[in-house]
Amino acid sequence: MSHAATRYLEAKQTVDDRAYDRRVRDCLLDALGSSPTVLDIGCGTGTTLSWLLEWGVDAGTYHGVDADETVVAFARGVRPAACRYRGWPVTETERGATVGDLSVTFERDDAFTALAAADGLGCVIARSFADLVPVDDLLDAIEEALAPGGLAYLPITFDGGTIFQPDHPADEAVEHAYHGAIDAESGRDAHAGRHLIDAARDRDGDLLAVGGSDWVVRPRDGRYLADEAYFLECILGFVADALAETTVDGAADWLTTRRTQLAAGRLTYAAHGFDVLYQAPE
């Protein structure tokens, strides 16, 4: 992953902050206990650590793994400093930090390898991750790693529904091509959220909570919050990559129009997501 992608993950944070479902989060916190062992798979730049601390999870262990060395190096270097900036007592360690009574480590690792090596976890977090891998394999691996009654929290799971406004005549065809390109990638699913809900419901544990977590990015007075213009630039880049693989009538005009609208602070974007909380059988 490039530094540009690291910036994308950081820019995503304010969008995710608005999107995540508070009711599902509250169910997680009710069930989590005071000193949980947490594994965050596909942790990216470690922004979920900031969520946990803000939500009062300040004891136990947090282990974030990501396949990409660049984001892990970024997480190790930047996340402890960001926690200190927010007022937490932080002691840097070789692989992360101690924040309050929470031991934090970040490691380059494959999610499935880390899950296979783990045992008796209190919670596995997979945020914006379940659309990248087959959901049944993911739930199997997570459940193997959890303690009886352990929790799987999968927020901001993409579920299709990509919307750009104002209207453009090629919108429907572009959305179809974009989701089709995601589905064509091995293991990926543009409607992972709904399939995750089905797969969790079919298991022996409890589907404790489900909520919508749609991304909505809109300009105010021609400006975007924080680094969200960059976030939108990246989303348009993902769509452009998909359009390059196929033929869509009006695609070139669609892209030019969207980029012009973004530069002018007139583009609104929304994407549908789900937050899922599952509890392994006792």
Ligand SMILES: C[S@@+](CC[C@H](N)C(=O)[O-])C[C@H]1O[C@@H](n2cnc3c(N)ncnc32)[C@H](O)[C@@H]1O
């Ligand atoms: C969309 S990002 C989400 C990052 C973070 N959870 C967040 O929400 O900001 C997906 C992350 O999963 C990582 N990833 C993809 N496949 C992986 C795998 N098999 N094992 C570990 N990490 C993986 C990518 O490197 C990327 O950082």
